[in-house]
Amino acid sequence: MIELKVERVEEYLSDVYKTPVKVLRIAPLRAAQAVDLKGFGYGVPYAIQCSVKGEVKRLVLETMRPEGFGHDHFSDRAGILLWQHSVFNKLPRHVRSVDVGSFLADGQKLKSLGDCAELFLITEFVDGSPYHVDLDRITQTGSVTDRDEERCVALSNYLVGVHSLKKDDRALYVRAIRDLFGHGECIFGLTDSYPRKLDYVDEKFFVQFEKDCIDWRWGLKHQSHRLSQVHGDFHPWNVLFNEGIEFTVLDRSREEYGEPADDVAAMTINYIFYSLQAFGKMNGPFGRLFILFWKNYLDESGDEEIVKVIQPFYAWRSLVIASPLWYPNLTDGVRKKLFRFARRMLETKTFEYERVEGYLK
DSSP states (O other): OOOOHHHHHHHHHHHHHTOOEEEEEEEEEEEESSSEEEEEEETEEEEEEEEETTTTEEEEEEOOOSSSSTTTTTTHHHHHHEEEHHHHSSSTTTEEEEEEEEEESSOEEEESSSSEEEEEEEEEOOOOHHHHHHHHHHHHHHOOOOOOHHHHHHHHHHHHHHHHBBBBOOOHHHHHHHHHHHHHHHHHHHHHHHHHHOOSOHHHHHHHHHHHHHHHHHHTTTOOOOEEEEOOOEEEEEEEESSOOEEOOOOOOOSEEHHHHHHHHHHHHHHHHHHHHHSSSSSSHHHHHHHHHHHHHHHHHHHOOOGGTTTHHHHHHHHHHHHHTOOOOOOHHHHHHHHHHHEEEEEEEOOOHHHHHHGGO
């Protein structure tokens, strides 16, 4: 465990801002009390409040845990954090990255880069309520408000705008599709993360699932005309709403350009996920939001091809939310329906968003 003192953080931030910096408070992001950074733990984000030339700034220091999903080696984690620093500030509404830095091998100092033992990322702090709080409330009330619909459309419109920026690079699109299946954070990384013996799914399921994924990879890799700017991890925990429909996004992942279906699947599968937990099926308020999001996206983007390419992205996201590692308290019934949905997605040539309940049966 690294023992990191507040004065070391001050030295580092003074170098970043090129002026003396006074640290006023450091605490784990969701903790109430300021703490000394003695015993700093990887993977725990820290909120930092500091004074720079009389201006109080709020920052977040983040690291990554070496816990599978392609994060095993130092170079894996370093590559992700360097990539995040290089692209966060390019995406509209994204929280801004301030610097990527390193802990030195002696564990006592921080610097921008060099003889480092581990990297960290510094971003600006942003206030807001995660979008999943809205979904939690809908679960309790069983109904949607006008604001819920407005926010759903705002998220859909945001993706329309993000995806409107295209790029002509066949090799980059092929890599994005390859990563969907082979990346440690994606399909094969998820299948590897499941325990061998479970009551609701067996190893035969994953063997056939991966075989079917190969067919999809070879079908999708030739669609490089679809290469677009993406967020890469656009889900309710990475969207912070303020008042009304104003929001900030966090933690774009893996790629600056990729397949637009990635973002659409990442957000809309959560309407399915919440509905299954609340009602055991896909209808009611979450079904309403699901259709609203899809209809708006199709109307505004004009992307008629997305219903022929989104299937493996839904299959991947199904593995994420069905995972006992990420969601240990789900019922077996919900998990079984998610696996059924994933299976049906790989069997479906054209996704019909208005009959999503049929894919769960």
